[in-house]
């Protein structure tokens with residue numbers, strides 16, 4: 001078994017990114033990423049801090065706008081309009097989930113597709129699914145980079161993605177399909193999930209249930225990608241995959257933490273850089 005070290009890859013890419021950013025700054029453009037966080041979700045706070053740290057390290061303009069939990073939908077939408085119009089920002093990310101009184105759909109539609117570094121706007125989702133991607137969701141994008149870096153040839157492989165969210169499962173399936181995998185998307189209504197998962201050469205798990213995937217879900221030699229971010233009873237961060245049990249039978253596996261998470265942030269930075277570079281065109 002080989003560990004896919006997402007943290008090390010993210011650190012390596014950060015060095016190369018810094019060089020690219022310095023060159024872009026010389027040409028007169030500093031990439032800018034603004035994150036909007038509504039409310040006090042403690043898990044979100046950690047991710048947002050990590051994003052801020054990596055953005056600053058890359059030499060970006062970076063700002064986190066923290067809004068009260070009871071911020072109105074109208075106020076959030078008008079803030080987004082203001083950020084859309086501000087040339088300083090090439091990437092706008094509104095942290096999900098949002099409080100229940102705010103429509104996620106309306107908010108995602110309001111972000112200019114050109115600044116939608118998450119790739120969640122329907123225009124960007126449509127671009128991805130029609131084979132002409134521009135801004136793409138960073139979690140599956142980071143997974144594709146990890147697969148490539150570790151020499152996994154996706155073409156012709158059987159891939160099973162467990163989870164069908166718009167932010168992870170669905171775009172993941174499309175990116176694997178685009179690289180010629182044969183892809184199945186599984187979810188909470190899927191029958192005989194362990195048997196299905198066991199057909200996978202590449203198994204991606206994004207469900208949000210700690211230690212859900214056990215050894216009986218995994219074909220010996222499979223590549224296992226664990227997207228899950230869960231807390232166990234002691235508050236420790238754990239994935240969706242029961243790592244100790246699955247690692248010995250997998251050929252490659254991502255740990256939690258230190259796997260998919262750091263690469264998600266790296267891809268967000270890369271896309272913000274690309275958006276900034278387009279300002280020169």
Ligand SMILES: NC(=O)C1=CN([C@@H]2O[C@H](COP(=O)(O)OP(=O)(O)OC[C@H]3O[C@@H](n4cnc5c(N)ncnc54)[C@H](OP(=O)(O)O)[C@@H]3O)[C@@H](O)[C@H]2O)C=CC1
Nearest residue numbers: 139163164165168187188206207208227228229260261264
């Ligand atoms: N590392 C990173 O960068 C990121 C990590 N995450 C983490 O990944 C996990 C998934 O996130 P996200 O996609 O947003 O989650 P969602 O809650 O939006 O989606 C979960 C998906 O898992 C499916 N599911 C839930 N329970 C089961 C089950 N028992 N068997 C099979 N399928 C099941 C659901 O099925 P159905 O549709 O039928 O309800 C749904 O499609 C979370 O732990 C999240 O914290 C998320 C984003 C980034």
Ligand SMILES: Nc1nc(=O)c2c([nH]1)NC[C@@H]1CN(c3ccc(C(=O)N[C@@H](CCC(=O)O)C(=O)O)cc3)C=[N+]21
Nearest residue numbers: 046047050093094095096097118257258259261262264
């Ligand atoms: N609009 C939006 N875009 C997102 O991309 C988005 C979001 N909303 N909402 C929440 C999820 C989750 N997410 C993570 C990002 C980084 C880590 C990460 O850095 N993880 C590290 C450390 C985690 C820790 O120590 O707590 C690791 O796995 O090693 C995790 C999870 C982005 N998300």
